[in-house]
Amino acid sequence: MEELDELEELMEKNFGDETAPPTETFQKKMEISFPKTLLSRGMDNRYLVLAVNIVQNEVGNHEKHLTITASQSLGDKELCILRNDWCSVPVAPGDIIHLEGDSISDTWIVDKDFGYLILYPDMLISGTSVASSIRCMRRAVLSETFRKSDHTTRPMLIGTILHEIFQKAVSDSFAPEKLQELALHTLQETRHLKEMYRLNLNQEEIKQEVEEYLPSFSKWAGDFMHKDMSTDFPQMQLSLPSDDSKDNSTCNVEVVKALDIEESIWSPRFGLKGKIDVTVGVKIHRGYKMKYKIMPLELKTGKESNSIEHRSQVVLYTLLSQERRPDPEAGLLLYLKTGQMYPVPAKHLDKRELLKLRNQMAFSLFNRITKSASGKEKIQLAPLPQIIEDYQTCKYCSQVDNCALSSRAFEQQMDDGSVPVSMLPKIMEETQHLQLAHLEYFRLWCLMLTLETQSKENRKNHQNIWLIPASEMEKSGNCIGNLIKTENVKTACDGQYLHNFQRKNGAMPVTNLMSGDKIILSGEERALFVVARGYVKKINTTTVTCLLDRNLSVHPESTLFRLDLEEKNCDIVTPLGNLSKLMENIHASKRLRELIIDLREPQFTSYLSSVLPHDAKDTVACILKGLNKPQRQAMKKVLLSKDYTLIVGMPGTGKTTTICTLVKVRKFTQISRNLQRRKFADQSPLNL
DNA sequence: TCTCTGCCAAGAGGA
Known part of the structure; x- marks a missing residue:
């Protein structure tokens, strides 16, 4: 019932009359769906939009006037005027x-020229996602929705390895023999070896390809890293927004040091998140003047494209950087x-356009359900961003399948001309293996899963970290503030650091936090939130021990930290990914579609002897x-099963026991089969 | 009011 009410509220929110002044009931609803504490002023201001009006100004141009409030009572109203392209921001009454x-x-x-509006700022979208939306918004939205357990490709693997080598070298040395050593070491890491094995790649071949990059690493270090004579750094064209316009735009850039690698930043100010490859301290020499800046450095291993996507990613990272330190103005x-x-200045124009793209994306991701135009109460998925007509982009798109599938399942039946005719053949080609029943299944479950997230959306808690002080959050039992580090940080293993915290004064508060809980660690100060993530290892009345993904020993001893429970959100990413996989044009998916959608009856073999090896009996x-007896019967059925077996039983009748036994049997028969195979191999002349 | 289920993550490169 409660969920239905929420759904109605949602509908009201999306389809309320845009221009109508907020009525009493509207305000009441708003109070319910947005707890008062989530509105605030200041740096992290959060305004509730009460009304949207399109107004024509004196010069005849259109403006969007938003009636907004940040006050608890919703009475204290302010006005926000959106001009120029900002008019296109899809903002509606009820939005934050x-x-x-x-x-x-x-x-x-x-x-x-001035100001930014960030729609749903507590929805953090990654920098790469926003950058990828430049070419195709639909692809960006689809890859957020169907995050397939995408297979790494060879260039990706090499990219990852090279990133790691560079990141290690930047805080160590770029000397050729050192690089060689770091490369060898990185190539030997288990996770990379596993990927090579999965991709069926030759280790020596990968090693060679990686080594080809190393001279360029050294060249870069020679060109840009700190040295005694600061005269022979390469010339660069870069002027920062804060530079005097009369100044020469040519300068020398000197990388003094690396301050962090893989720095992960969440920015609820810009509604963005991301990981910065390397955070560097840079001296910019211009004539006799010198400026020191801490900038993001983005690494790319592919073609030297200096493309708009790559540059945009850097611009977005300059926005993220502002969470922790002064505006770098460039990356x-x-x-x-x-x-x-290449230096990438972060111009207002670029930031503005990128934030507008972010807003569009946030809009699509936030408003996933709509009422159908014709049917009165019919609930359906909101339309995705339109299909673009760019054969080149689609050719290399990782989401073509989901794009075509969504088009067939959601758009083509609407027949409203939203699909470009020229793309129809491509869409048919991508989906010709699917029957109507399959599309119907896809449509139904996409909708059901999306409805499930929408009904649970409000329970997401991570915005509490930046909107609610720790002292307040502690009352819920899911947060502990006012913590300081005690003892030295111990490295548990690669990328896992053991930290001890104690209350600065007094004992731990009453808390729900337990060993094993997933937590987010932040500084009590604004600049340090979500500084690390990890798990509670041990907690008692005086000390909490955490395993974190970052080493916090770089922060002064007096730094005050807070620890927030990372609540599980309703995760439909996996089910949606599986749904998408079920529709793929591969044999395994075809078989699963037959069984799950077409309801083909499962098949069984007749004799156990054909599935169990003789000596295993x-x-x-x-x-x-x-x-x-019933358990044994179930076991037998499972062993004879060619497709699947459903085991149904009341609680406590022993389904779990049966499954455990099944695992044992499978494991044993596997071993026994392998032994047989080995025997055969030993006898064979090839000796496999 | 509590239980359960799906969860590591943002980016690795391609044009």
């Missing part, structure tokens, strides 16, 4: 927004193949001894 810029006498103005883009480095009989 964040505003950057200045407000003069309770009026905010966001135009092409660096380094192509590891050649050692060529006694042992299997022995394993089965502990089971009762």
